[in-house]
Amino acid sequence: MYCRGVRGATTVEANTREEILSATEELLRAILESNSLSPQDIASVIFTTTRDLDSEFPAVAAREMEWTDVPLLCGNEMNVPGSLQMCLRVLMHVNTEKTAAEMVHVYLKGAKVLRPDKEDQSLRS
Numbered sequence: 001m002y003c004r005g006v007r008g009a010t011t012v013e014a015n016t017r018e019e020i021l022s023a024t025e026e027l028l029r030a031i032l033e034s035n036s037l038s039p040q041d042i043a044s045v046i047f048t049t050t051r052d053l054d055s056e057f058p059a060v061a062a063r064e065m066e067w068t069d070v071p072l073l074c075g076n077e078m079n080v081p082g083s084l085q086m087c088l089r090v091l092m093h094v095n096t097e098k099t100a101a102e103m104v105h106v107y108l109k110g111a112k113v114l115r116p117d118k119e120d121q122s123l124r125s
Contacts, residue, residue: 001095003043006031006103009089011110017056020049024061024088027108031092034104043093044071050087051079058088087111 010027012019024047032038045067047058059072077089087110096103107115 004096004103006092008106009111009114010108011086015053015055020056021061024058030106034106039067041094042070046091047074048077048089050077050085052085
């Protein structure tokens with residue numbers, strides 16, 4: 001068994017609690033599904049948001065999904081001029097037998113521009 005990192009990102013339409021929680025849940029479910037994972041496989045999750053998203057912690061979505069035993073951490077993404085705004089990112093550490101190359105990284109909505117090389121990756125699962 002290995003501990004692997006899985007990346008993902010998405011964007012939201014508005015800086016509201018509902019938008020942040022909905023987008024986070026959609027992203028987390030997509031990562032689990034694309035990698036055939038369950039919450040029991042998750043070692044920890046780090047969430048970041050751009051500075052324009054401050055209506056709710058993305059980790060609240062994971063707690064509402066009953067990820068009560070998973071260590072979660074939220075932070076702000078670097079505010080680089082010209083970078084994608086209204087974006088939340090995830091780095092999930094999971095326990096798996098898969099190789100690093102087999103991990104599926106998920107980029108949704110406007111965040112697809114961050115990793116165009118991963119756009120069709122979810123079709124592998």
